[in-house]
Amino acid sequence: MAVAVAEGSVPIANPRRKSRTAGLYPSWFYLPAAIIFAVLFMLPTFASLFFSLTRWTLQKADFIGLENFAQFFREPFLFQGLVNTLIYGVVTSGLKVVLGMLLALLLTSDIFGRGYLRAVVFFPVLVSTVGVGITFTAMMHPTQGLINETLASIGIKGPGWLTDPRFALYSVALVDVWKGVGLATVIYIAGIVSIPLEYYEAAKIDGATPWQRFWTVTLPLVHPATATVIILSFIGGLRSFDMIWAMTKGGPGFTSDVIASVIYKQYQAGFYGLSTAGNVVLFIMVALIIVPLSMLLNRQETDR
Amino acid sequence: MRHAQRYILGGIAIAASIVVFLVPFAFIILTAVKDRRQAATRSFDWPTSWHFWDNLVEVLRTQDYMLVTAFINSIILTVVSVTLLVVFGAMVGFVLQRRPSRWTPIVNFLVLAGLIIPPAVVPTIWVLQSVGMFKTMHGMILIEVAYGLSFTILLFRAFVATIPRELDEAAIIDGAGPLRLFFQVVLPLLKPVVVTVIVVQSVAIFNDFTNPLYYLPGKQNVTVQLTLFNFQGQFNTSLHLLFMNILLITIPPLIVYLFFNRQIVAGMTAGAVKG
Numbered sequence: 381m382a383v384a385v386a387e388g389s390v391p392i393a394n395p396r397r398k399s400r401t402a403g404l405y406p407s408w409f410y411l412p413a414a415i416i417f418a419v420l421f422m423l424p425t426f427a428s429l430f431f432s433l434t435r436w437t438l439q440k441a442d443f444i445g446l447e448n449f450a451q452f453f454r455e456p457f458l459f460q461g462l463v464n465t466l467i468y469g470v471v472t473s474g475l476k477v478v479l480g481m482l483l484a485l486l487l488t489s490d491i492f493g494r495g496y497l498r499a500v501v502f503f504p505v506l507v508s509t510v511g512v513g514i515t516f517t518a519m520m521h522p523t524q525g526l527i528n529e530t531l532a533s534i535g536i537k538g539p540g541w542l543t544d545p546r547f548a549l550y551s552v553a554l555v556d557v558w559k560g561v562g563l564a565t566v567i568y569i570a571g572i573v574s575i576p577l578e579y580y581e582a583a584k585i586d587g588a589t590p591w592q593r594f595w596t597v598t599l600p601l602v603h604p605a606t607a608t609v610i611i612l613s614f615i616g617g618l619r620s621f622d623m624i625w626a627m628t629k630g631g632p633g634f635t636s637d638v639i640a641s642v643i644y645k646q647y648q649a650g651f652y653g654l655s656t657a658g659n660v661v662l663f664i665m666v667a668l669i670i671v672p673l674s675m676l677l678n679r680q681e682t683d684r
Numbered sequence: 685m686r687h688a689q690r691y692i693l694g695g696i697a698i699a700a701s702i703v704v705f706l707v708p709f710a711f712i713i714l715t716a717v718k719d720r721r722q723a724a725t726r727s728f729d730w731p732t733s734w735h736f737w738d739n740l741v742e743v744l745r746t747q748d749y750m751l752v753t754a755f756i757n758s759i760i761l762t763v764v765s766v767t768l769l770v771v772f773g774a775m776v777g778f779v780l781q782r783r784p785s786r787w788t789p790i791v792n793f794l795v796l797a798g799l800i801i802p803p804a805v806v807p808t809i810w811v812l813q814s815v816g817m818f819k820t821m822h823g824m825i826l827i828e829v830a831y832g833l834s835f836t837i838l839l840f841r842a843f844v845a846t847i848p849r850e851l852d853e854a855a856i857i858d859g860a861g862p863l864r865l866f867f868q869v870v871l872p873l874l875k876p877v878v879v880t881v882i883v884v885q886s887v888a889i890f891n892d893f894t895n896p897l898y899y900l901p902g903k904q905n906v907t908v909q910l911t912l913f914n915f916q917g918q919f920n921t922s923l924h925l926l927f928m929n930i931l932l933i934t935i936p937p938l939i940v941y942l943f944f945n946r947q948i949v950a951g952m953t954a955g956a957v958k959g
Contacts (some may be wrong), residue, residue: 386732393819397728405783406862407776410791411898412940416772420830421798424811428804438810492694502949506937508891510912511881513932515708518715524726526711563952570953618804622893626912640894643805647898659804670800 390484418526425663432657441653448657457634461642464549465665468624468638469617471553472560476613477606479557480564485598486573487565498569502562509559513626516555517542530638542628545635552627552636556620564609571605572598609679639665712934715927723924739928750903751911751929758908759823761896762889765828766882769836772829773881777840778870782852798834805898812899824900828889836881839951843877844870880951883944885938908933 421588432448434441452458465585487498504512519526520541528538541551583593624630630637630645637645639662646655707728715723717736722729744751780791808827809818815824847870855869871878893909900907912933915926941948 403781404856404862404865407779409779409862409866410787412768413772413776413837416826416830417794417798417833419811420808420827421801421803422794424804424807425801427807427810431807431810436806438806438813486693486697489693490690491697492691493698494694497694497697497701499945500701502704503938503941505952506887506891506932506941507891508912508930508937509911510893510909511712511934512708514912514930515712519708519728520727521710521726526707526726526728529727540846558708566949567953570949604806615800622909626893629690640802644897647806656804656806658898659802659806662802665803666802667798 428656428659428663431653432660434651434653436656437650438652444653448654449661451654452657452661458642458658460634460653461630461639462661462665463639465618465637465638465640465662467549468553468556469669471550472556472617472620473610473613475553475557476552476561476564477609479570480609481602481606483565483570484568484593485559488569490563498566501565504559505562507559508576509622510626512555512559513552513623517627518559520551543632545632547637548628548632552624555627556617556623557671559623560613560616564613567609567612568602568605571602575601603677607674610677611674614673615666615670618669701738704939712927712930715923716931717928718923718924720782720922723927725923726923735924740932743925743928743932746915746925747903750906751908751932753904754906754908754911757821758890761824761828761884761907765825765889766885768825768829769832769885770878770881773833773836774840774871774874774878775866776837779842780837781844782849795834795837799803799838803831805946807859809826809899819900819902819905821900821905824896827895827899828892831895832885832888836885839877839881840874845873847873877946879944880947883940883947884951887940887948890936925942 431441433445435444435447436442452462483501487494487501491497520528522528522538522540522543525538525541527541531538539547542548579601580593580668581599583597588596619640620638621644624636624638624641625644628636630641639658643655643658643662646652646658711728714728714731715726716739717734717902718731721734721735722732776791780788812818812823812827812942815823817826851869851873852865855865860869891909893913896905896907896910897913912926912929915922
């Protein structure tokens with residue numbers, strides 16, 4: 381790598397000078413990707429910082445300061461979206477970590493039917509989110525749905541999973557976990573199989589029980605996988621839109637609204653400034669959570 | 685693990701997997717082949733009469749063959765976006781890995797930003813409108829490329845590192861320019877990761893609902909995921925058609941999964957296990 385740095389830095393400092401290797405790796409290779417990324421991703425991101433401070437009709441933007449943001453914290457139906465986004469992110473990523481780890485332990489053990497189980501756990505990851513959402517909406521129907529009919533047959537009166545304001549958000553989060561846990565599982569499987577078997581053998585010779593082997597060998601050594609699962613599913617959970625939109629559209633009322641669905645609703649209603657402020661709030665929220673979290677997780681990694 | 689335990693645990697896990705993971709898929713298939721009245725009960729039972737063909741034809745014919753249009757649109761969107769992603773992403777990953785410079789940290793930062801930052805929706809529409817690409821397939825394709833680049837570059841950069849530099853130098857001594865070096869020497873060697881990128885991004889773009897919802901509204905431009913959204917409003921009582929539609933759009937990812945299971949898992953777990 382040191383050689384590469386020396387070679388690479390010469391033509392940068394002095395672009396006219398001919399260098400045998402610099403011409404091999406021309407900077408213009410960045411150009412097509414850079415233009416698309418700059419125009420369609422970075423420019424809107426920077427523009428959002430300005431437009432979130434305006435009342436905006438796409439033709440005309442009136443500067444109104446922080447009014448849109450004030451509204452986000454003042455209006456209960458907008459603020460609820462903020463709280464719900466956090467709950468949704470924590471619940472989905474927490475469950476994916478725990479269930480993904482347990483499933484991966486099961487599916488790396490010498491269990492009967494392992495190939496089938498791995499396939500069936502992973503497949504929902506590839507299926508359309510909206511399709512899954514609609515399917516579970518039908519199965520969670522308060523009276524006709526498969527889930528409550530099954531519960532009724534053993535004498536339990538199931539709740540209105542998606543119609544009861546207390547449960548709607550959590551029901552959607554559970555379906556999100558159902559769909560996404562396969563990804564967490566394969567990440568954990570990759571992490572577990574990369575742990576050298578010698579560690580387990582050494583622990584066994586020292587008389588460690590399976591439980592102790594899990595806590596002292598598997599859990600610490602699978603840390604990179606844990607970090608990846610937490611970060612990936614947290615980012616996904618905070619940004620989640622399609623599952624919620626397919627299942628409840630934020631209802632009943634606005635009890636299962638998240639920031640992403642608020643952004644869409646305000647966009648549909650023509651409040652472009654407020655919608656963009658929602659984007660900025662989401663951006664800040666993701667950054668405030670993910671950056672410290674990934675620093676924390678990576679520091680623990682290097683400490684070891 | 686002892687022999688008996690292996691089978692008992694496996695048996696329990698298989699039974700649980702049937703209840704948790706297979707019942708929802710069985711529910712989709714069964715509802716898709718029922719008649720209107722039986723499907724409307726949302727019950728999980730055997731169809732009293734089979735209407736696979738009727739339902740299929742009716743779903744396809746709804747709203748002037750909207751689902752057919754949607755399939756064509758989704759395939760165009762997926763194929764073109766993924767092609768551009770592979771070429772542009774590989775070019776960046778190649779130079780990024782091969783020639784560290786003062787730009788490298790900036791590029792790395794932007795790649796991470798692209799993974800983390802949620803896209804600003806209305807400002808993107810504003811940009812698309814001002815270049816005349818809002819509600820067009822061209823615009824939608826470029827959006828998918830912009831949003832997919834970060835992940836693609838990460839995969840390519842990691843893989844380019846495994847290709848020895850001596851090959852580059854040999855090609856240059858043989859008189860190849862940078863374009864020939866990249867397209868005729870390096871890109872063919874990247875084949876495994878190219879397959880991974882193609883498979884993972886195709887599934888992601890084919891299943892994308894949110895971005896076409898915002899950037900590609902309108903009936904001519906409908907994509908497969910949006911047909912579900914349209915059916916959901918229109919057929920509140922026609923669950924048999926809605927589920928036939930779900931069944932149809934689940935088939936392409938299923939086929940991809942059957943053939944490329946290994947590459948998908950490889951791509952999605954990339955970066956999870958370092959060292």
